[in-house]
Structure formats: C-alpha cells, structure tokens
Amino acid sequence: MDWEAFKLSLLLAACTAGVLMPLGLILARWLAFHRFPGRGVIEALVMAPLVLPPTVLGFYLLTAMGGNSSLGKLWIAIFGHPLAFSFEGLVVASLIFNLPFAVQPMQRAFEALPPDVREAAWVSGLSPWRTFWRIEAPLAWPGLLSALALTFTHTMGEFGVVLMVGGSIPGETRTLALAIYDRVQAFDTQGAQLMSATLLAFSIGAILIANGLTARVGRRHG
Amino acid sequence: MAEPGLSVSLRQSGPIPLDVAFTCAPGEVLGLVGPSGAGKTTVLRAIAGLYRTRAGRVGVDGAVWFDSETGVYLPPHRRRVGLVFQEHALFPHLSAAANVAVALSDHPRAERHSLAMALLSRVHLEGLETRKPAELSGGQRQRVAIARALARDPQVLLLDEPFSAVDRRTRVHLQAEIVALRKDLAIPMLLVTHDVDEVARLADRLCILDQGRVCLTGRPDEVLAQPAIRALLLGDEAA
C-alpha cells in the first residue's frame, strides 16, 4: 500500500474541491440564472473536459505548462521549477478536468428551482445574497453535494491527465491511480490489488454517503 | 409633491409591447383585465421590480421606484411591495410561519415569530403554522402567500391571478378575505384576473388591457356593460 500516493491523491482531491466548489458555484449560478449571448459557448467549454480524451487534454495542458511554454518559464522564474511535473501543476490540471463534474450538478440544481420562488424571496425583502443563503442553497443542496462527491472521487481516480501532466514522480505526482499502474508494471499484483480495492471502496463509499444525505435532505422538503 | 397612492406609466415596443398609464389610490382596488398575452402580468412584475421596461415611471406615495429618464431603478428587495403569485411561490423547505417570517427581516428577530403568527391568524390559518407548503391545501397555501405579502408591510399590494389555481368554493372564501383586508389596509391594490365575475365583485375600478395598451378605464359596471369589451373578454374566455 503506497501511503504516500494515497495521501497525494487525497490532497489533490481536497485542493481541487476546495477551489472548485466556490468557483464552480458562482459559474453554475451565473449559467443557471442568466440568459446572454455566448451562454451556449461557455456551457460547451465547461462540458469539454468530459468529452475530450484525457490524453488530448493532458497533451494541451503539458504544452501550456511545460518548461518550454511562457507560463512554464514564468513559473520557473518564480518558483525554480516548472509547473508541469509538480503537484501544483496537477492541481491546475485537476481544476480544468473537473469543471464539468463540479459545475453541471450545481447548475442543474439551480435550474430546477422554480423561478418564482427566487422572485418571491426578493419581493419579500431578501437581497440576492441573502436569497442565495436562505432560499437557493437549502433547496439546491443535493446538487452541491453531488458536485462535491463527483469532483472528489473523479480526482482520486483520474489517470491519463495526471500521467501526462505530472509524470509519475513518487511523492510529488504519483497519485494512487498511477501507483497502481506502477505496481502492475513491477509485477507486484498484490500491491496493485490492495490499492485498487481501496480506491474502489473509497469511491463507492463517497457516492453512497452523498446519495444518502441527498435523500434525507429531499425528504425534509416533502 | 408627495402624491399618495400608485402612479404607473410603462412604455416599450418590444419584446413585450406595452403602453400603459394609470393610477391607483390608497385603499382602492384596481382590476387589470384582458385577454391572455395582454401584458397584465408584465405590468405587475414591472411594478414589483421583477421586470424593467425600456421607458416609464413607477411612483408610490411620492417615492420613485423607477424612472427611465433619471435612471432610477430600485431592485425588488428595496421596494416595499406585496406580491401574491399565481402559484403561491412559497418556500418549500420552510414552514408556513417561517415563510411569512422571511418577509419580516426588517423587524427584530425576537418579534418575528409572534408577528408571523398574528398575520397567519389574520388569514385564518392558526394552528397550521408549522406545516410545510406540501402539507397544505391549495387554498391554505394562497392564504400563506397573502400573509407573507402583507408581512412586508407593503405600500402596494399586487395580486397576480391569485385564485386561478384553486377550486370554486375556495375561491369564493378567498375573495371574501380580500374584501375584508381591503377595509383594513389603506394601500393601493392591483388585481390581475381572468375571472370577470371576480373583478366585478372586488374591484373599484377596472383597466382593460389589450396587446399592451389600455383600452378603457372605469367602474366595473360601466366598463363591463360595453358590448365591445364583453366580446373582448368573454369571447376570449369562450375560446
């Protein structure tokens, strides 16, 4: 069991969720509640990581972040090492390829809110900010939770993009999924099995918890 | 120049064509009637601040809520307006009392519950304050919606086809509530409805809207006697 890889995966998932939850929420609300020209384009861009092969995404990210790109060179100038092949590079890649998982469930949840409920809140004297906290969020809660669970588990399991952007550097970018691959190549099937089972249990567990909480919240609203 | 009551003028060529102007005095019930698509709901939403027309002015008791010439536009939460939606629009996750209390944020927290209870009993819903909207009947939900609108201590009360979603018997009860309320409240009340009998019974004055324009204003018995108006309204209902 490669605990370092496990810790790395958890950390990556936590960082991604920590940044993408608030950012994704803002984007999801904006897309849900506003009609504007170009909205379709933004939605397509958000969905793109879902349909792009991970290696294509990884390749473009590597080109954009590697030591030969302007971003890479800037990063080297500031931090002394390139953005690619580093944990920070993984976080950047992770934010991008998790965008649809974070935004779409939240957007659907906000879209499902009856529009007159929001209007009733405003007309009752609640500012848009307070309307969000007291009316929108409690009603859209299952969607937010879904987004969190999906983002977290997806990051834990992501392989192609992490491999291309991060290499498989132990202690830096060798996440659990990559460690499994590494163990298989080293003929350590036992290690691979143990880690695979862990990842599987973790992912299913997270989804079960999220679904369970969602059902409970749903029941409260009748 | 503090003119009491509501004064409205709204003009735009599209996307929803509108060209209306009317006033409503405190304690007066003004009915807005017309065929579907005439723009009645749009007018109410514009007064509430949920819709912004290209040009116009909305003033209440001398305060300006909207004026396209000076660029004034108050968002809905800054207008003290009571709006009863067609489909109640209650907050599904809150009890009846909590629904009403949402509109009481101006009041100190300690007072809100008792004020909400008082409003609910005013609309004859005592005992049901802990129920969620899903646990209430259609008529009860509309009463909660009315209580919530009143909780805002509004300067204008807007009713958007408030009884179209309930059965006939409940509708009669609710109409009686409005009549009773109107005696207590000294604010302009706008009632949008399809129901000609209802508006004849409740309104002091009528505004007939057709394709965004006011065709006629006057007392119900006068206006509704005109054959052209009857054809416009009832012909539409028959269809």
Next chain:
Amino acid sequence: MSIVRRSVLSAAIGGVVISLGAASLMAAERAPTIAAASDLSAALPEVAAAFQARTGRQVRLTFGSSGNFTQQILNGAPYEVFLSADEAYVETLRKAGRTEGSGALYGTGRIGIFAPTGSSVRADAALTGLATALRAGQVSKVAIANPDHAPYGRAAREALQKTGLWDALQGKLILGENVSQATQFAINGGAQAGIIPLSLALTAPVKAAGVFVLIPADRHGPLRQRGVLIRGAGTTAKAFHAFLQGREARTILTRHGFTVPGAR
C-alpha cells in the same frame, strides 16, 4: 449563521489551508528522483537499497520508456538522474543542454524471445519456432515494447527484420508503452510470444510463466545503456550516479543480466 453557510465557509477555509499546506510540504527537501528505463525495474531497487545501506541516503525511482522520459525532461521534468536504455536519447538531452556532461555507460542489455507456457510458439534463438507457428497461422499476437520510444523495442524490431519476420508480424504486434508493459502482455497470456529484456526474464514471475531464450547480440544494434546527470542535480544524485559505476552496483547489475563495462 445557518448550518449551510457555516459548512460552506469551513470547506472554503479548509480548502485554502490544505492548499497552502500542500505547497509547503512539496517545498520541503526531498530525495532526488531517478528516471530509469523499465528494463531496470528489477535491478535498480536493489542498487538503491545498497546505496542507502552504504551512504544512508535515499533516492526515488520511477520507471518508464527512455523516449518518454526524454520528452518529459525536455519539458522540464525534475528528474536528477536519467538512466536511458540507449545512448542516443542521452545525446539528445546533452545537445539540448539539459545534462551535466555526457554521462557514463552503466551496462549493456540483451533481448530474447519469451513464450508463455502452453503457447503455440517454441522459443529458440534463431526465432525459427516463431516463424513456424506464424506460417501455421497459430500466432495472433506478439508483444514488444514500442520501437518509437523504447530502445528495447527498437532492438526487437531490428531482430525481427533481420530474421525476415517483421513484415509477417504486421497487424499482430502489441506494443507495450515500455518493456515492463510488453513483458506484462507476454506473460499474461494475451500474446503467444514476446521479445523482452533479459533483465526482466530473470525475475521470478517471468521465469514461472514460460520459457525464455536469448537472441544473439548480432541480430540487433547494441543496447548500450547510458546514465547521465540532469542539469541541476544535487549531491545525492551525483553520489548515486557515481555509485552506479562502482563495484557493488555492477555486481547487482551483472546478476540481473547486464554486461557491465570492463567485463567480458
């Protein structure tokens, strides 16, 4: 504050704190990463253990194809030592200014044909068993490493071309991303045969899975394996690079099938 608000706030704060913590963790001093061709995946862990026993210092190992690592290093990957399976990739990096010096030869590798137990192919040095099975239509898959970025794959291709089997095998080759993956394909029963490194053939799992016979070294270009320090390498990396040239490391490498410099 409502519970929703508090939860979201703490999650956001937690997210920021974790990110900062992660960044500082990563900044801490760590053992150098050695990028090594996959044919060393059995030998190098032993060498690293011996290095640690002798010097008390640790290194991190990562295995893959030489071509892949070369690309990554050109893109700025933070490896400190690169152990390629041939010399050409090292030269590429040296020309690109990524190395400190031109490195040193650490051993020569060998390839051979592997036939899993029960395969229709009989393993032999001249590859006649493979040829026979091919003609009889009994071969659907043969595993080699990808010649485009794995030197052992290139050597396999050369050997197959020299014995006239390359064309006949088109459409039947499964290309491993590196020699480890190719070996996986060969022993897992997905292929009737594979051309794999001697160093991996000597490992227990491979030995137990079938028969391996060396292919004569004159059938392909020599697999002269060169290791080099990457520019910016630290003291531990330099010590490891030197250790590889020493007697202890060479003994381990020889045991794993490499011909070390100076040996017959």
